Amino acid sequence: MRYIPIMGYKTFTTEQVDALAAEEALIEVKKLLKLVGKADFAYHSADDPIMTDAEYDALKNDIMLLAKKFPLVRVEVKKEERVGGTLAPGFTKVKHVIPMLSLSNGTSNTDIFNFEASIRKFLGFSVQNSISFVSEPKIDGLSLALRYESGILVQALTRGDGINGENVTLNAMTLPDIPKRLSNKFNVLEVRGEVYMSKHHFAELNRSHKEIGEKIFANPRNAAAGSIRQLDPNRTAERKLGFFAYSLGDFSEPLAETHFEALNKLKELGFRVNPRVKLCSSIDELLRHYEEISCNRAELDYDIDGVVYKVNEIKLQRRLGSRSTTPRWAIAHKFPPEEAITQIIDIDIQVGRTGSLSPVAKLQPINIGGVIVSSATLHNEDYIAAIGNDGLPIRDGIDIRVNDWVEVYRAGDVIPKIKGVVLEKRSSTTKKFKYPVVCPSCGSPAKREENDSISRCTGAIFCPAQAIEGLKHFVSRRAMNIDGFGNKIIENFFLIDWIKTPVDIFRLEKSFGPDSHIRLEDMDGWGLLSAANLFRAINEARFTTLSRFIYALGIRHIGEQVASLLAKNYLTWENFYSQICAAHSKKSDQWVDLCSIDGIGKTMAESLVAYFYSEHTKNMMSELISELHVEDFEFVESKRSVLKNLTVVFTGTLQQMTRLEAKARAEEQGAKVTSSLSSKTDLLVLGENSGSKARKAKELQVKIISEYEWLDLLSKAD
DNA sequence: GAGCCTCGAGTTCC
């Protein structure tokens, strides 16, 4: 290896950093980041390093120093991370203009009747008001959003997590069903639909893959997903994928007034629309269509997993709007899942991060819909004993025993579930399962709190299983996002005492210092490159956000959403930490502040306070935080609206919409709707026949407006 | 106190 010294580069002293203005620091750091990028490429990709490890470390250290002092620099460093510094493998992530939601789903006719009832309730429709629906087969493939600008296909995104999709434009362009140009020259037209692989192409693909010893796909959906994500578009083209358009996403001009018309327009524009789409005027008609499709299912050359019902009128769709992850105006009526019968060989106990002891059935491996299933959760003691939460027997009172034959299916075609016991096959060899009274990992007593559905290990921090699960959570993608720190690695490092707590992760690299007689790359399965990658990932994770960090701690009841809510309310780590510690006394102002955050109740608050009050946490926290740069919370102005952050109260009977709808519309614009007036209320909307609220509002000097003024405000906000 | 919605936690396989 040869090294070319970096000419003219000297590390910064603390004094020099202090003397820098923010703009100067930004310019400096951009240079440094560029240099790191070059060095990374030279080291990893060109295998021809341009600097010594010490120089590299000094560089990184300087960036950290600058980042710690200047918020502008932190933003820059994060940007670099997002782009991936060295070219990230795979596809770039792009944000959907309109999120790609999933559908709520139902399995029974009752679910569908409830669906209609809730729509009527929301809109305030009586039986006289008719609502038309469109019923269409639910293709079992993967969703794609095609963006056309001035009639030209410019982007194709997968659903991803619904917010950000993967950019697969080049691959999508190879599908014959996807037009590259449209006669329609709208500024923007986003067409959404399903990519799928036909049954016969799937069979063909697996046959040829078998011959050449390549990977066999479990089902057409997996094959389609794998095909659209090929790095080489030519490979995608070979896979002969199909595409059915089913809706619009973003658009500059409306295409039609009803969903059914819109589908017809899409057909005219050259898209394939499923021929079995049907316009229906009642739920009964939808259900008949479901039966019909269900009967003809086998004749189709593609897999479907149900039928989707959508409210036909776009105006109504808009009024109904969406919940956080699903629209109110559509539902998927799913077919009953494929089932299989197999035997329970054993029942294991898994220890979760929170100490939960959950039983898992080890099954005689069995093929369900192309996937071999060998275990399934049994949730908790009651589930096994066939006792419901209310203390009453479920599943006809049949308990689940080792050696029992059981019906297994894959919920949502993914997660294995046990549906029931085949009692006729039960023999004398079955054994009742004895739920453990001690933790299988640490031997501490198991305890089931009242109101808890599961027993938990009481070993807390002394339980290895809990510690390992906690570490896995800490490094996970949505938490600290330490890439390349898989579960197996965590387990190994824990067992050889390298990593016992999160702090150890950030001290790992230093622990292989000059005095150490062992290096990571000497370990089985590790090389120079993989070791360097791991350390790099760890060092990148030192820069993190407040909400990620709070979430990563793995405090019970504090998940991703709540962590980000806390970050939003406390803004900086220092503030958060001191406030929560001070909230320990329930008489303190800090406790009251914590509990008054909308969405934080007693359970969460108690869990938080207990976590931070413990001796163990206090000891660990100062060390952990000294290894990190926790970024302050930054407000992202999502939408500017006159209603944003206003607290609104409705009173009396509204004429134009139901309370439900009014509330949903207000919340879409970022307002908060409450039922009772207080000094915090900004606006009272007065319906007809209102009670005493108007008088009270005057006393509190809350602004009062009529329903029509309110509607005016809404239309301006839109 | 019931009912609705959202979030947390556990889970499987590739």
Added chain:
DNA sequence: CTCGAGGCTC
């Protein structure tokens, strides 16, 4: 994906 619990509204 699903279940159940937590939080909020009526």
